[in-house]
Amino acid sequence: MIRKEIKKMSSQLRETVKNYSNGFLIEQFHCNRDHYTDEAAKVLEEEIAVRRITQEEVDSVLASVMGVEEARIVHYDKKDFTLLEGAFTTNDTLLVRSMLEEHKIPSFSDNSAALLPFNGEELDTHLVKYYLHNDFLEAGRAVIAEHYDLRDNRYFIKYNDIKTRLKSFNFYEIPPFILESKEIADVEFTPEEKAALEKFGSRLLREVDEIESSRERVVFYFDSIENFLDRLRSKEKPRFTRNDLLTALEILQIYCDDPEFPETVDGVIEALIGFFSTVNK
Numbered sequence: 001m002i003r004k005e006i007k008k009m010s011s012q013l014r015e016t017v018k019n020y021s022n023g024f025l026i027e028q029f030h031c032n033r034d035h036y037t038d039e040a041a042k043v044l045e046e047e048i049a050v051r052r053i054t055q056e057e058v059d060s061v062l063a064s065v066m067g068v069e070e071a072r073i074v075h076y077d078k079k080d081f082t083l084l085e086g087a088f089t090t091n092d093t094l095l096v097r098s099m100l101e102e103h104k105i106p107s108f109s110d111n112s113a114a115l116l117p118f119n120g121e122e123l124d125t126h127l128v129k130y131y132l133h134n135d136f137l138e139a140g141r142a143v144i145a146e147h148y149d150l151r152d153n154r155y156f157i158k159y160n161d162i163k164t165r166l167k168s169f170n171f172y173e174i175p176p177f178i179l180e181s182k183e184i185a186d187v188e189f190t191p192e193e194k195a196a197l198e199k200f201g202s203r204l205l206r207e208v209d210e211i212e213s214s215r216e217r218v219v220f221y222f223d224s225i226e227n228f229l230d231r232l233r234s235k236e237k238p239r240f241t242r243n244d245l246l247t248a249l250e251i252l253q254i255y256c257d258d259p260e261f262p263e264t265v266d267g268v269i270e271a272l273i274g275f276f277s278t279v280n281k
Helices: 004-020 022-032 038-050 055-066 090-102 120-125 134-146 162-167 191-215 222-233 242-256 262-278
Strands: 081-085 107-109 130-133 149-151 154-157
Touching: 004 038, 004 130, 004 262, 090 107, 090 130, 090 154, 120 262, 130 134, 134 149, 149 242, 154 262, 162 242, 162 262, 191 222, 191 242, 222 242, 242 262
Parallel strands: none
Antiparallel strands: 081 130, 107 130, 149 154
16 A cells, blocks of 8 residues: 555646746756655656756756856755754744754654655654754754744744644645545535635645646645535535645635735634644644
8 A cells, every 4th residue: 555655646746747837847856856765856857868857957947946147056065064952843844944944954864764654653753853953953943942842852843833834734644544535524614614714725726837837836635625615515514535634724824814814714724723623642
C-alpha cells in the first residue's frame, strides 16, 4: 500500500509539473530545490531535459528572479554548517525552511526530512534536525526563537493567533490513512462560515492558476472544491467526509490574509485543525 501511494503521488507530481511554465519550472529546480524530496527534484530535472531548455534560458530566468543582471549561485561546504540544538516535527519543517529563506540564512535539514511519515503517530513524533551556516548561526537562532520555544530538545511553535497556526498546517504531511478514509464527519458550519467557504471556494476555482504560480504551491484539493461547494449549498444536512474538511481547511489557509477574510471563521479554523490533530493520534 505504501509503494502504491508513493507511485500515485509521483504520477500526480509529473502531471502537475507538465503544466509549469518554463520560467516557473526553472525557478523551482534551481532556486527552490530544497523544498522537494530527491525524487520530486528528479522529476523537475527530467522535465527540464524533456523540454530541452537551454542554459541561456536558465540564466535569463535566474537573473530575473534574483533581480540582478547576472545570476550567481553560491556553493557552500557542509563543514561550514553547525547542527542546531533541538529538532522540529515534520509538520514544521516547511515553515522553518521558509522563515530561514526569507531572511537569506543558508540552512539544510537532515535527510529524514525527505521521508514522508505514513501514520499519525510517526507524523507527530518524527523529528527533523537543521544545520545553519556558521556565519549566520546567531541570526538563524534569533529568527527561530521569535517563532518557536525550545523545550526538552524539541521546538514548539508560538501561536500568536489562529491564523498563524493555520498557515503552519502542512498538507504535504497528511498520512494516507486519512486521505483514503470515507468516514463521515459530524460537522456543521454556521451560516457565516458557509458563506465564507462558498465565497473563497468559488474564488479559488477561478484563481487557482494565479495562486499556484504566485505562491509557488500546489492546491492539493482543487479537484474536490466543486463537490464540497455542492454539499455546502445542499438544503439537506450535508454529509462531509474528511476530504471535504481538508478542502475547507485549504481554502481558508489560502485566503486567511485576504482583506475580506472574516474573523467569524476563526472558530471553524480552530475546530478543523483540532479535528485533524485528534485523528492523527
